[in-house]
Amino acid sequence: MRVRVLGSSAGGGFPQWNCNCPNCDAYRKGSITLRARTQSSIAVSADQDNWVLFNASPDILEQIKSFPDLQPARALRDTAIKAVFLIDAQIDHTTGLYMLREHRQPLELWCHTLVRDDLMSGNPLLKVLEHYCGVNWHDVPLGGTGFSMADVPGLRFEALPLISNAPPYSPHRDRPQAGDNVGVTLIDIASGKRLFYAPGLGQMEPPVWAAMQAADCVLVDGTLWTNDEMITLGASAKTSRDMGHMPQSGPDGMIEWLDKLPASTRKVLIHINNTNPILDELSPQRDVLREHGIEVSFDGMEIEL
Numbered sequence: 407m408r409v410r411v412l413g414s415s416a417g418g419g420f421p422q423w424n425c426n427c428p429n430c431d432a433y434r435k436g437s438i439t440l441r442a443r444t445q446s447s448i449a450v451s452a453d454q455d456n457w458v459l460f461n462a463s464p465d466i467l468e469q470i471k472s473f474p475d476l477q478p479a480r481a482l483r484d485t486a487i488k489a490v491f492l493i494d495a496q497i498d499h500t501t502g503l504y505m506l507r508e509h510r511q512p513l514e515l516w517c518h519t520l521v522r523d524d525l526m527s528g529n530p531l532l533k534v535l536e537h538y539c540g541v542n543w544h545d546v547p548l549g550g551t552g553f554s555m556a557d558v559p560g561l562r563f564e565a566l567p568l569i570s571n572a573p574p575y576s577p578h579r580d581r582p583q584a585g586d587n588v589g590v591t592l593i594d595i596a597s598g599k600r601l602f603y604a605p606g607l608g609q610m611e612p613p614v615w616a617a618m619q620a621a622d623c624v625l626v627d628g629t630l631w632t633n634d635e636m637i638t639l640g641a642s643a644k645t646s647r648d649m650g651h652m653p654q655s656g657p658d659g660m661i662e663w664l665d666k667l668p669a670s671t672r673k674v675l676i677h678i679n680n681t682n683p684i685l686d687e688l689s690p691q692r693d694v695l696r697e698h699g700i701e702v703s704f705d706g707m708e709i710e711l
């Protein structure tokens with residue numbers, strides 16, 4: 407399978423429009439050790455023709471422009487995006503659906519029923535879309551033998567519930583329910599290779615850990631370096647874990663967990679917040695990741711499995 411990172415940043419992107427944290431400020435002042443990033447999304451294909459989009463970011467039009475494979479130009483109106491999978495209902499993962507409203511048929515949309523509920527009520531995006539292309543909704547089964555998508559051949563998917571957080575507008579914000587955030591294993595049927603994808607991961611529970619151990623590559627939550635990063639900066643009163651993101655450093659942090667995976671597992675961070683010091687390629691924190699064999703994804707990165 408071919409995995410294209412369309413957007414490697416967390417909500418807000420990098421630089422964030424209203425932010426003057428050390429990273430955003432340094433980028434605007436011309437630092438060449440930080441690169442701009444759009445918001446969280448990947449596209450995946452087994453046959454190079456038919457792609458599934460994981461999350462529809464507010465930056466989707468820019469992301470499609472920078473990846474012409476998604477525009478094969480076979481007809482007056484055309485796309486290689488055959489399905490969209492939403493791992494949660496957060497703004498940074500869903501707003502791009504509005505930008506796909508010119509689609510000629512209803513969008514093939516995969517998300518858990520709790521995500522659909524949030525997108526029909528607190529943020530009624532799917533109701534608004536009914537006035538444009540509409541969606542053909544598919545529920546995401548959790549656990550079991552997984553599922554496939556008729557229009558995206560060669561791939562199989564296994565989803566499992568994660569503890570992260572529902573969006574602020576959701577009735578279950580801060581009370582995670584099984585399904586409002588999911589992690590997904592993507593399996594290339596021909597090669598058997600497995601990618602585990604979880605851009606929002608708040609706690610390492612046994613089923614998540616098992617899925618990570620079974621994967622050839624993990625593409626996981628790289629939001630914040632420390633648990634109190636946003637508090638220390640004065641940017642928010644919430645910890646990383648409050649927001650549903652395990653920090654990288656410290657006890658029970660992402661680095662500690664990734665260290666326990668086999669050396670052969672490729673370890674890549676995604677959904678990186680603009681405040682995270684790892685965005686600076688010359689930072690000591692980035693050196694720590696290098697020492698642990700952990701990569702930082704970037705817009706346009708490709709992973710072949």
Ligand code: MLT
Pocket residue numbers: 416417418496497498499606649650
């Ligand atoms: C998150 O990942 O915690 C959210 O997407 C933050 C946001 O964009 O509002």
Ligand code: MN
Pocket residue numbers: 416417446496498499606677
């Ligand atoms: Mn997010």
Ligand code: ZN
Pocket residue numbers: 421422425426427428429430431680681
């Ligand atoms: Zn910033």
